[in-house]
Structures are given as structure tokens and as C-alpha cells.
Amino acid sequence: MDRKLSPVSKLYLAVIFFILYAPILFLIFYSFNSGDTMYDFKGFTLDWYKELFQDTRLLIIVLNTIVVALLAALISTMIGVLGALAIHMARKRNTKNALLSLNNVLIVSPDVIIGASFLILFTMAGIKLGFYSVLLSHIAFCIPIVVLMVLPKLSEMSPSLIDAARDLGASGWDVFSKVIIPYISPGIFAGFFMALTYSFDDFAVTFFVTGNGFSTLSVEIYSLARRGISLHINALSALLFLFTMLLVVVYYFISKRNKPNGMGVGK
Template sequence: MTNKNGWGNLYLVFVFALLYAPILYLMYYSFNSAGNMHEFEGFTWEWYAEVFQDTRLIIIVINTLVIALLSSTIATMIGIIGALAIDRIRRRRLKDTVLSLNNVLIVSPDVIIGASFLILFTMIGIKLGFASVLISHIAFSIPITVLMILPRLQEMSPSLIDAARDLGASRRDVLSKVILPFIKPGIFAGFFMAFTYSLDDFAVTFFVTGNGYSTLSVEIYSRARQGVALSINALSTLIFLFTVMLVVGYYMINRRATNKPRREEPIAVGGPR
């Protein structure tokens, strides 16, 4: 048994080392005063200062955050409606079909999705830029939010809704005071997942961005093609640290939200008695 655990731990160490070694290498040389990624000469903040002094880059960062916030918020709202609609489907085969169609959009190659949106926007005359990027990010974020919210709906006991209706609650009250508070962890999970997907997306965004508008992922790609610049390392490091903060914040909120019903459960049981 100990031998199996040892091999399992060794495998995990290997996988994490393979995943994080390039990131740590990139972060390490973002402090290199030599200006290259071959020999570390000395520690410097020069490349981080260059990032914050680049006005165009700051505008692109703002564009990326605006797109991520808007798309994740709208996608979460639509995802709540979609999850509620799927949960109310009684026919098993129809529900499985709808879920399969939702999941196909998640596993579909980003290149196919991006090319499809490019053709769609060209056909209907939408100019490539802010609107095209926002619509695309909302579209590929909706299946993610549905997938995060639906399991919480399925965990909810129908007796909660029946009890609320017996006490005279309207449909609006049932939704706002029973269903939404119960599925709040799933809503937060869907929002954070959609937000991070929007921040990190490159393939779809690359197809639907126009001249004069860009996001961080596309900008980093275009700069990297011009040659190695340690300002890219500094920018990538900042994005990575920001993503880590988002993940930690999500887990803290999710943990607090999932523990809250357990503390309130004795009160809920004792109330009707």
C-alpha cells in the first residue's frame, strides 16, 4: 500500500513539475537585468516598470477585464435560466440530449468555434471589435455556467420548493428566496470559471478581433512573434498571479457558501415544528 502511495505521489510531482516548470522559468527571467533568457545577470524591476509605462498595454488590459466581466456576468445570468430550464425537463431522453448539446460546445475545438463566429459576423455584417469579442465570449461561457449551476439544482430537494409554496410563497419568492440562495455556490463557480476562460482565451478571440481592438492573449502572441522581450515575461507573470488570486478567492467564497447551509440546517428543521 505504501509503495502504491509513493508511486502516486511521484507521479503527481512529475505532472506538476511538467506543468509549472515553464511558468516558473518565465517568471524567473522576468527579473533578469540582462534582457535575455539565457543568462541571469542580476535582479531588476525594469521590465515590470516597462509594462506599467506602456499606455497601449494598459488600455488592452482594461479592454480584457471589461470583456471578461461583462461576458461572465451575462453568461451567468443566461446560464441560470438555462440550468433551470434543463432541470425542469421531465423526459429523460430529451434532457440527456440537451445536456449533450451543451457539453459538445465545451469540448469543441476553439479554432472551429472561432472560425464559425468569424463567418457568422461576416455574414450578418457585425464589425469585428468589441461587440464581436463580447458576443463570442458570452457564447462559449454559457455552457460552462450551465455545467456549474445544474448539479446544485439537482442536489436540491423538491420538498424545499413544496414547503415554500405551502407557506404561500409566489413563484418569484420561491426563485429569489429558495432556489437562488441554494444554488449560490454554483453561480459563483460558473461566474469565476467564465471569467477565467474569458481572460485566458486566445483562439476564439484571435478570429473575432478587428483592427484597433485587442485583448491580452492576442497582444502577447503578437509581441512574442516579434522576438523575446522580458516585458512579455513580466506581463505573463502578472496575469498568472492575478489568475491565482481569482482561484483562491473562488475557493474561499465557495467553501464559505457550502458550509453555511450546514450550520442553518438544524434551524430549518426545527422551524416548522
């Protein structure tokens, strides 16, 4: 049964959300400031947004970041689904636990260690730091996230579904593409959007593997902030926040569409 929140619980949630969102709203508010600082609001203006869209170099960096995030999310989702299937289908419990532990180690490992490890690896392998080094690094740390998103859906799936499909003459590919994938699709979408988010805002790993001729948004904002805060960074952050909210809304509607309605399959 649904339980109503007490007034204390509602107040607690309100305080938590205020603490989380107040800095973001403060940043967005001053992106419309006609002044040059975040200390004194002198009037409403869109000049900082105009300056942002006139900064060709920054727009190219934004495009680079989006391309890397989309490719990393897509490739890591495909590999992560196969990895989750391999862990789920492992017959020995010790083997399954060992594989899952290895997957979890990559998630809890500090980003600094992962970034330094990739830097050493790419240097020893002779891979030039740039687009491909950033993409490979993002794919690597996004795969474990996808695995964790997909595994619960595989655990929920009844083995009788696969047995029934095989009894009806379905091939191995048909079982995979028409039974398993549709059933675990909510987990796949969740893994894709989580990987997209992690790749989009990653800084620590990207800082180590970014070359001189290539940069992502997180690294660029860090370098800009060291030289002094400009309000066109506020404008960029406001647009990125709206983009993130759009991703959340899209994921919400996809999850809602794929959620079972609780009704019977048929008579």
C-alpha cells in the first residue's frame, strides 16, 4: 500500500532538493546578468548567450564532447549487454561472482587511477592522445555501468521464456533478438543513458588522456575557470542543464512505455 509522507519527511525532501538545485539555479540566474560578475545583478541580458554561440572553438568542443559521449554510450551498451549475458549465463556460482566482482572493481576504482593507467597504456602502445584515446577510455569505464543496469533485468527473466521459444523452433539468434533483447530493453536504455551521462561529464579520466589538439567540455571549462570565471560559462552550463533534463524526460517516457501494464497477456 502507498504510504503518505509525513510533514517532517516533506520538509526534509524540500531541504535536500533546495541544497542540490540552489547552486544550479543561482548559476543559471546570473547567466542573464548584464554585469560581469556573479556578485551583483545589474539587469537582464542575453549577451552572454550571443557570445557563447559566437565562440566557434567552444562550440566545436561541445560537438566533440557530444560525439564522444554518444559513441562511447552506444559501443559500451553493445559490449555491456554481451558482458551481462556472459555473467548471467555462467554456470558456476563462483565464476559468476568473480566476474561480477571484477566488473564492480572498475566502478569503485578512483578516476585518477583509471586515467593514469590509460595514459601509461596509450603511451606504451604508441597511441596518440586525442579523440581515439578519449573514446576508448570512455568506452572502458562505461561498460561496467551498462553491465550493472542490464543484469537485474536478466535475473528477472524466467528461463521458461527461452525454453518456450526453443520448443517453438526458434533459433539461437531468434531467441536472442526476439525474446531476450525485448525483455531486457528497459535495462539497455537505462545503461545507455547512464553511460551517456557518465561520458558527458567525466573530467578526471579525460584530463589524463586528452591531447593538445583535442579537448572535451569538462576539461575546457576547468581551464577557463582557472583563468577567471566568465558569465558565458554560466550560459553554457544553463544549456547543458536543459540538455540533461531533456535526456531525463526522454528516458522517463521510454521507461514508461516499456513498463508492463500489469494486465494479462491474453485469454
